[in-house]
Amino acid sequence: MRYIILIVFLFLVLDNQAQIYCSYSGGGCANGLTPPTQYASNVVSSICNTLGINYISTYAGNVGNACASNYNGTPIITYNVQFMNYLYSHNEWAPISVMAHEVGHHLNGDASWYGAFQHSWTKELRADFVSGYVLYHMGATLNQSKSAFYVMFDWMGSSSHPDTPRRIAALTQGFIRASNGF
Numbered sequence: 001m002r003y004i005i006l007i008v009f010l011f012l013v014l015d016n017q018a019q020i021y022c023s024y025s026g027g028g029c030a031n032g033l034t035p036p037t038q039y040a041s042n043v044v045s046s047i048c049n050t051l052g053i054n055y056i057s058t059y060a061g062n063v064g065n066a067c068a069s070n071y072n073g074t075p076i077i078t079y080n081v082q083f084m085n086y087l088y089s090h091n092e093w094a095p096i097s098v099m100a101h102e103v104g105h106h107l108n109g110d111a112s113w114y115g116a117f118q119h120s121w122t123k124e125l126r127a128d129f130v131s132g133y134v135l136y137h138m139g140a141t142l143n144q145s146k147s148a149f150y151v152m153f154d155w156m157g158s159s160s161h162p163d164t165p166r167r168i169a170a171l172t173q174g175f176i177r178a179s180n181g182f
């Protein structure tokens with residue numbers, strides 16, 4: 001088991017997409033779509049219910065980690081099974097926070113034409129804010145909400161994604177706003 005996790009970890013570290021939650025490269029987010037596990041669809045259902053929005057179709061797929069995109073005109077979320085299992089093995093809230101981040105992209109319209117006019121970092125930080133907001137309402141502690149960031153992500157930012165301290169700050173803001181009844 002330890003060996004398998006190491007292989008998955010190395011794969012993710014070597015993979016160029018490893019530090020990126022989301023990709024908006026069109027079909028790149030919709031590779032090899034297969035039905036989600038019951039657990040994954042339940043998680044996305046809970047997140048959508050918490051936000052009061054309709055369920056967003058979710059698929060397992062051949063993607064780096066997780067994606068929010070439009071596929072045939074429909075908002076979808078795609079996730080990498082090994083990536084989610086890896087996160088889950090460290091903290092059960094970690095994959096939930098990633099899914100909440102992806103739902104947040106759709107809630108914010110980031111995969112629509114509207115998103116094209118938003119700076120990439122703005123989109124990522126707002127999705128992190130939603131993730132913190134949702135996880136508070138789902139019963140996570142703040143540390144559990146932040147756990148995915150501590151498992152494996154590079155703390156350095158990139159052109160598409162802000163550095164991790166900034167992202168943790170955005171998630172924490174969402175969590176605190178929710179705890180204040182926002």
Ligand SMILES: [Zn+2]
Binds near residue numbers: 021022101105123127
């Ligand atoms: Zn994102």
